[in-house]
Amino acid sequence: TLLFSDRYGRIYSYDIDVIINNKENEPLVPTFLLGHLSIITQYIIHKYKNIEYIISSDINSTLRRSYLKQPYVINTFYLGSKIPITDMIIIDREDVGGNQSQPIIISGGFNHTLILWNWELGNILQEFTLDDVDIQQYHFVRRILYHPLNQEIYVLFTPSKKIYILQLIDDHEHILRLKDTIIHENEIQDMFFINEHQELLIIDENNVQLPQFY
Numbered sequence: 001t002l003l004f005s006d007r008y009g010r011i012y013s014y015d016i017d018v019i020i021n022n023k024e025n026e027p028l029v030p031t032f033l034l035g036h037l038s039i040i041t042q043y044i045i046h047k048y049k050n051i052e053y054i055i056s057s058d059i060n061s062t063l064r065r066s067y068l069k070q071p072y073v074i075n076t077f078y079l080g081s082k083i084p085i086t087d088m089i090i091i092d093r094e095d096v097g098g099n100q101s102q103p104i105i106i107s108g109g110f111n112h113t114l115i116l117w118n119w120e121l122g123n124i125l126q127e128f129t130l131d132d133v134d135i136q137q138y139h140f141v142r143r144i145l146y147h148p149l150n151q152e153i154y155v156l157f158t159p160s161k162k163i164y165i166l167q168l169i170d171d172h173e174h175i176l177r178l179k180d181t182i183i184h185e186n187e188i189q190d191m192f193f194i195n196e197h198q199e200l201l202i203i204d205e206n207n208v209q210l211p212q213f214y
Contacts, residue, residue: 001013001014001015001016002014002015002016002019003033003043003045003054004030005040005043007039008035008039009035009036009037009038009039009040009058010032010033010034010035010036010040011032011033011034011035011040011043011054011056011071012030012031012032012033013030013031013033014028014030014031015031033054033068033071034054034056034066034071034072036056036058036060036062037058037060037062038058038059038060038062039058039059040056040057040058041057041058041059041084041085041086041087042056042057042085042086042087042088043055043056043057044056044088044089044090045068046090046103048100048102048103048119049100051067052067052068052069053065053066053067053068053075054066054067054068054071055088055090055105057085057088057107058084058085059084059085060084061081061082061083061084061085061109062077062085063077063078063081063085063088063105063107063117064076064077064078065078065119065122076119076120076121076122077122078105078107078117078122078123079122079123080115080123080124081107081109081115083109083110083111083113084109084110085107085108085109086108086109086110086140086141086142087107087108087109087141087142087143087144088105088106088107088108088144089105089106089144089145089146089153090103090104090105090106091103091104091105091106091146091153091168102118102119102120103119104116104117104119104125104168105117105119106144106153106176107144108140108141108144108155109140109141110140110141111140112129112130112131112132112135112139112157113127113128113129113130114127114128114130114141114144114155114166114176115127115128116128116168116176126175126176128166128176128177130155130164130178132162132164134160134161134162135157135160139157139158139159139160140157140158141155141156141157141158142156142157142158142160142188142190143155143156143190143191144156145191145192145193147193147198147200148198149197149198150198151167151168152165152166152167152179153165153166153167153168153176154166154191154200156188156190156191158188158189159187160187160188161183161184161185161186161187161188162181162182162183162184162188163181163182163184163188163191163200163202164178164181165178165179165180165181165182166178166179167179182200184202184204185204186204186205186206187204187205188202188203188204188205189203189204189205190202190203191203
């Protein structure tokens, strides 16, 4: 399934098989899934306990979780963010027996603070503020990534030459803390993890075609 959103706050889907088999290039009608009251900034499909959910956010600070098969049914609202949400990640976790336990949602937006959300209840577990003189008021979270091998969270603000590496301390309570910082020579446009080694791909303002690895 291919998902996309429009500027009116609506998310649609296309069946990939229908697209591939459309040999005559006939106009395809997408399936409407759900709608927000403002522009959607991010949406993620996540499977938990054999149920697929779609988690979506918008510029009005709304963050919510719906059933993918019944997206008009909102399962949980995540209330408490006071700023537009620009990116988020979902981290899977396991209990001591190796079974899947409740995931953690981490979101960021138009300030220096990341929010950890309780998956089931929708309340805030922690608000983590990055105190750095290089982060200005006009900076916002461009990208949040999770490195599953190192269990680290990478945060990029825009505009910035820095990437902040955080750790999630998953003891009796969930706590984010700053572990390290990558300082790049040029202003960073975006970042991704690629290949089986989860290497960090950095795209900067002067080197879009030949990005650097860390």
